[in-house]
Amino acid sequence: MKHYKEWIAGYFFIAPAVAIVALFVIYPIFVSFYYSFTNYNALRQQEYKATFNLQDQLQEYLMVLNMKDLDAKDLLSQFDPVDFVQIQLGIHLKPNQVRSIRKNLNSKKLINDFIALKTNRKMSGAQFFAIYMTKDASMFSRYIPQWLGFENFTKMFKDPLFWKTLENSVIFSLFVTPIQTILALLLAVAANQKIRGVKFFKLSFYIPSITSSAAISMIFLLLYAKPGLINRVLGYIGIPAVDWLSNTSTALPAVMAMNIWTTAGYFMVVFLAGLQNIPKSLIEASELDGAQGWTRFWKVIVPLLKPQVAYVVTLGLIGTLQVFDQIYFLIKNQVNYTTSMYIYVNAFSYGHMGYASAIAVFFFAFIMILTLIQRRVVSEESYF
Amino acid sequence: MRKWVLVIGMMVALFAAAFATTVVTLGGWVSSPVEQKAMKAVVDAFNQQYAGQIELKYQPIAGNYTLKLTSQLSAGNAPDIFYLDSSYAQQFIRSGAIYPLDFFVKKYNFPVSDFSPSLLKPFEYNGRIYGFPKDFSTLVLFYNKKLFDKYNVAYPTSNWTWLDFLDAAEKLTHPKDGVYGLGLYSNALNRVLPFIYQNGGKLVNPDLTTALGNPEDVQAIKFYFDLHTKYKVAVSPQDVGTGWLGDEFGKEKVAMIESGPWAYSFLKENYPQVDFGVAPLPMNRKRATMIYTVCYAIPRTSKNKDAAFKAMEFLLGKGMKIFTEKLGVIPTRDAIIKSEKLMSDPVKRIFIEGKEYGHAWFIPTPSGNSSKLLDNVNSLFQEIWSGKTTVEEAMKKIVSNYDSWVSGQ
Numbered sequence: 001m002k003h004y005k006e007w008i009a010g011y012f013f014i015a016p017a018v019a020i021v022a023l024f025v026i027y028p029i030f031v032s033f034y035y036s037f038t039n040y041n042a043l044r045q046q047e048y049k050a051t052f053n054l055q056d057q058l059q060e061y062l063m064v065l066n067m068k069d070l071d072a073k074d075l076l077s078q079f080d081p082v083d084f085v086q087i088q089l090g091i092h093l094k095p096n097q098v099r100s101i102r103k104n105l106n107s108k109k110l111i112n113d114f115i116a117l118k119t120n121r122k123m124s125g126a127q128f129f130a131i132y133m134t135k136d137a138s139m140f141s142r143y144i145p146q147w148l149g150f151e152n153f154t155k156m157f158k159d160p161l162f163w164k165t166l167e168n169s170v171i172f173s174l175f176v177t178p179i180q181t182i183l184a185l186l187l188a189v190a191a192n193q194k195i196r197g198v199k200f201f202k203l204s205f206y207i208p209s210i211t212s213s214a215a216i217s218m219i220f221l222l223l224y225a226k227p228g229l230i231n232r233v234l235g236y237i238g239i240p241a242v243d244w245l246s247n248t249s250t251a252l253p254a255v256m257a258m259n260i261w262t263t264a265g266y267f268m269v270v271f272l273a274g275l276q277n278i279p280k281s282l283i284e285a286s287e288l289d290g291a292q293g294w295t296r297f298w299k300v301i302v303p304l305l306k307p308q309v310a311y312v313v314t315l316g317l318i319g320t321l322q323v324f325d326q327i328y329f330l331i332k333n334q335v336n337y338t339t340s341m342y343i344y345v346n347a348f349s350y351g352h353m354g355y356a357s358a359i360a361v362f363f364f365a366f367i368m369i370l371t372l373i374q375r376r377v378v379s380e381e382s383y384f
Numbered sequence: 385m386r387k388w389v390l391v392i393g394m395m396v397a398l399f400a401a402a403f404a405t406t407v408v409t410l411g412g413w414v415s416s417p418v419e420q421k422a423m424k425a426v427v428d429a430f431n432q433q434y435a436g437q438i439e440l441k442y443q444p445i446a447g448n449y450t451l452k453l454t455s456q457l458s459a460g461n462a463p464d465i466f467y468l469d470s471s472y473a474q475q476f477i478r479s480g481a482i483y484p485l486d487f488f489v490k491k492y493n494f495p496v497s498d499f500s501p502s503l504l505k506p507f508e509y510n511g512r513i514y515g516f517p518k519d520f521s522t523l524v525l526f527y528n529k530k531l532f533d534k535y536n537v538a539y540p541t542s543n544w545t546w547l548d549f550l551d552a553a554e555k556l557t558h559p560k561d562g563v564y565g566l567g568l569y570s571n572a573l574n575r576v577l578p579f580i581y582q583n584g585g586k587l588v589n590p591d592l593t594t595a596l597g598n599p600e601d602v603q604a605i606k607f608y609f610d611l612h613t614k615y616k617v618a619v620s621p622q623d624v625g626t627g628w629l630g631d632e633f634g635k636e637k638v639a640m641i642e643s644g645p646w647a648y649s650f651l652k653e654n655y656p657q658v659d660f661g662v663a664p665l666p667m668n669r670k671r672a673t674m675i676y677t678v679c680y681a682i683p684r685t686s687k688n689k690d691a692a693f694k695a696m697e698f699l700l701g702k703g704m705k706i707f708t709e710k711l712g713v714i715p716t717r718d719a720i721i722k723s724e725k726l727m728s729d730p731v732k733r734i735f736i737e738g739k740e741y742g743h744a745w746f747i748p749t750p751s752g753n754s755s756k757l758l759d760n761v762n763s764l765f766q767e768i769w770s771g772k773t774t775v776e777e778a779m780k781k782i783v784s785n786y787d788s789w790v791s792g793q
Contacts, residue, residue: 043479045458050684060487087510090480090684227625243622246570246766332571334763348451350756351475 029364035357036152038145042353047091047143048125055120058110061088070115072108081105091125094146097139104135145354152358162359164335165342166366168252172338173320176256176263180320181312183264185305188271189297202272209266217329220258221245224330251336255326262326263319267312274308275301310375317374321367339363405439406691410699411453411463414444422710426703430695433702438691457481460685464692465699468515468681470506470744471574474752476681477507477514483682484512488693498717500739506746507679515679516700519713521644522738523578523674525666526651529659531556531563531639540640540663546582546607549666553617556639565617567629567638568608570769571762574674574745575642578665579604581672581743588748592790597783604668606775609768620769634658644676645735649712662734673742677716749790757789 059065061084062075081101085091093101110132113119123131129140156162191202208216223229224244231241244254278301286300302309324340331337337345339359347356410427414420427442434440443463445452450472456462457476468476476482489496496504499516507515527540537555540548553565569575577587585600595601611618619638626632630647633640634655641647642665651658665673680699682692699707700717705724708715714735715721726732747754764778 041479042454042458043476043481046460046685047480049460051687052684052689056487060484060490065490087512088484090482090484092480225625226622246622247770248767248772333766334759345755345759348448348454349759351751351753352756 032357032360035145035354036361037148037150037358038354039148040145040353040357041351043351044092044143044145048129048141050090051122051124052089053120053122054128055114055117057084057088058114058119067117072111072115075111075114076107079107079111081107089125089128091140100133100136100139104133106132106134148354152355153362155355156358156362161334161337162339162342165337165339168336169321169323169338169340172252172256172259172323173317175253176259176320177313177316180260180264180267180316181309183260184267184312185271185302185309187264187268188275189301191268191272192275202268205265205268207265208262209264211262213262213325214329216258216262217326220254221330224254245330246332248333248335251331251333255323255330258330259320259323259326263316267316270308270312271305274305278304314371314374317370318367321363321370405436406688407439407441408465408688408692408695409441409443409463410465410695411443411445411456412467413449414446419711420444422707425710426699426706429706430698430703433698434694438695440695457683457685462683462685464686464688465680465682465696467518467678468507470517470675470677470679470746472746472753472755473506473515473679473681474509474746474748475754476752477509478752481683481685482514483684483686483689484514485516485682485693486512488690489513492693492697494697495719498719500716500718502675502739502742502744503677503716506677506744507681509752515681516696517677517679517716518699518704519708519711520675520677520716520739521646521714522676522735522742523575523642523644523665524734524738525663526633526641526643526647527661527663528633528636528639529661531636535639537639539661540666542664544663544666546666546668550611550615550617553611553640554615557617562624562637564619564624564638565640566611566619567632567641568611568618568620569629570612570620570622571766573747573758573761573765576605576608576765577743577745578642578672578674579608579668582665582668582670583607584669592748592750594783594786596786597779600669602775602779605779609765609775612769613771633660645713648731662731664734664737671741673738675739675742675744677744747790751790754790757786760785760789 055067059067062078064070064075082093082098085101086093110119126141130137133140187205191198191205225231226241226243228244230244235241242250244250282300282304283296286296291300322340323338324344327336327338327341328344331341334342334345340363343356343359343363346352346359410423412423423442423444427440430438430440445456445463445466449467453462453466453476468482473482485494488494496513503517503520504513507513507517525540525544529539532539532552535556535558537552540552556563556565558564580587580596580601583600583604585598585604586595589595596605612620619632621628621632624632624635624637626635626637629641629643630650632638633643633647634651636658648662651660664671680696682689682696686692704715704717705720707713708720709724714726714732715724721727721736726736747757749757761782764773764781767773768775768778
């Protein structure tokens with residue numbers, strides 16, 4: 001019985017976290033999977049929910065200013081229900097909905113109600129159809145995006161810009177992940193030395209990774225500008241100024257360099273923890289066996305850091321493939337977009353939410369497979 | 385006992401007052417504290433006049449405006465009145481999220497003819513009007529008098545042609561002094577567009593297919609980029625290490641720029657020592673400029689459309705007078721332009737006249753969304769500017785991909 005109580009209490013404790021993860025992580029994943037097969041448009045979400053005064057709408061559509069002496073026959077001849085719904089009420093119709101309205105919308109009742117002043121009330125699109133459709137009203141109850149099957153995916157495979165962005169993401173990852181891992185390892189070894197002021201170095205290595213990405217991007221925007229610091233330094237050794245971020249061949253490497261600088265410090269902490277976990281006795285034993293300097297580093301320390309290396313490479317791979325904020329702030333030309341940036345612009349700027357979802361689903365699978373392969377290569381089972 | 389009656393009475397009166405007033409919310413982006421102050425003054429004036437009937441609440445939207453507005457519209461909690469920029473208004477209008485205003489125009493006899501047709505065009509669809517512009521700007525030619533005098537070049541006139549323009553730019557270009565004739569953006573279709581219109585070209589055909597491949601268009605685009613790549617008289621703000629055209633002009637790196645009233649007030653404030661004049665844009669076959677405007681719109685999800693329109697009427701009348709005067713921007717109502725005698729101001733006059741021959745900045749597309757097209761075109765323009773591709777090649781690419789760039793899905 002006591003055991004049972006604990007069980008309940010446990011679930012109560014994790015309930016808030018579960019709810020948040022379910023709502024903001026799990027649910028969106030499934031919804032975007034669904035959207036990837038549709039042409040979802042967020043702006044149409046309220047199509048059947050927005051309220052209007054039906055009399056106002058009819059008066060405007062039929063160009064009736066005075067509600068006296070109206071002739072039903074005359075009004076009926078001017079009334080096109082499909083046109084009224086699409087243009088006046090702003091509801092987009094699918095071909096089968098158009099057919100249904102032509103057949104089942106009771107225009108006569110609507111016009112008679114209008115003349116009898118019975119339409120002078122607020123209602124939503126869904127309510128309007130519920131009242132005036134003799135049949136099929138359920139087809140008009142809420143916005144359902146059109147089902148496209150695999151259309152978004154076939155479009156994606158034919159989209160050269162998508163492949164370009166994927167290439168950019170992969171190049172970004174292939175360059176940044178190894179360099180940031182090695183750099184982090186070197187920084188960690190340096191920060192692990194017993195020298196004066198080592199705390200200062202640890203701090204300065206770590207600061208970039210806790211600084212806001214926006215602030216760092218702004219600093220690098222100035223550094224990379226044509227009259228910026230980097231070009232001035234290069235100018236002294238006779239290299240002509242380059243507009244690093246506007247030039248399509250230098251923009252991505254420039255952001256890569258910045259990304260390495262910001263993330264190396266973060267991973268340094270991981271390696272530092274690993275280094276401090278290595279038993280002193282092992283190091284001493286290796287020294288007794290004659291392992292010095294580089295030999296000790298490569299043959300003893302690095303193998304002992306294998307779990308940390310696996311962790312850093314996995315996180316680095318995922319992080320670099322998904323890089324977004326720095327691209328968003330610094331990249332101006334779309335041939336330098338990474339896939340996550342391309343997903344963003346498709347969803348929130350081009351109005352192609354369905355297509356963006358399809359790329360996101362593909363990209364999710366892509367990263368997952370890469371991570372699985374990478375886990376096989378850098379096996380970590382023996383350490384955890 | 386009497387105390388209680390008094391308290392209850394007061395509470396009832398308070399409640400009655402609270403329920404009698406309809407609350408209308410007004411949303412928009414905030415570009416400067418001065419603008420926010422001006423809008424607050426307008427809102428206060430409205431609330432004074434409509435006390436007890438309608439209460440206008442100003443709720444500026446911070447951050448990425450279109451993104452936030454889209455999510456508010458899809459959740460059904462967008463403000464009752466909000467700004468829409470001409471460049472993307474159609475995207476919202478064509479999705480059905482914006483309420484047509486024709487009924488209210490008729491009901492309240494709203495004077496539509498007081499607005500120039502060119503200012504209303506970006507907000508019309510299917511013969512209905514979805515918004516009325518609050519203010520507008522046009523592009524004019526700014527010239528640095530000191531540099532013109534120094535290199536002995538005559539000031540621009542209102543009859544300047546492209547040839548006069550190029551001739552002056554060549555005379556004003558002195559790379560040794562760090563001075564170029566002209567500042568241009570390297571990747572902005574909306575700045576190339578006036579050249580296209582001046583050359584008798586157009587952006588789209590009546591069926592919304594692209595006209596950018598037409599000879600007049602290609603010729604104009606070629607002229608624009610030749611100013612940089614061939615004649616070498618134009619540099620972009622980035623080329624000389626400045627942020628934007630106003631900055632480039634203020635630092636006297638270039639003798640001429642094409643910009644709007646925002647650059648005028650920026651220069652007066654930040655570079656008071658620079659002596660400059662303004663003239664209409666040079667013309668070729670036609671006179672043309674770009675119009676930038678922002679409208680007030682009401683969403684279909686608004687619960688108080690009638691009250692919202694009344695508030696909008698005020699914002700477009702007395703409110704516009706207060707707002708434009710405080711901010712120094714140009715009102716869209718001809719009646720206000722007249723009553724405030726703005727045409728007697730030689731500088732404002734040039735900006736205002738632009739609306740008669742100018743074209744509002746927006747690209748008509750089937751879905752109303754032109755962001756993808758713009759991203760692609762502007763990227764290609766950047767490549768022409770930096771010599772990585774030619775105008776002919778870029779235009780071939782634009783024309784062949786145009787339909788897929790503007791498709792709704």
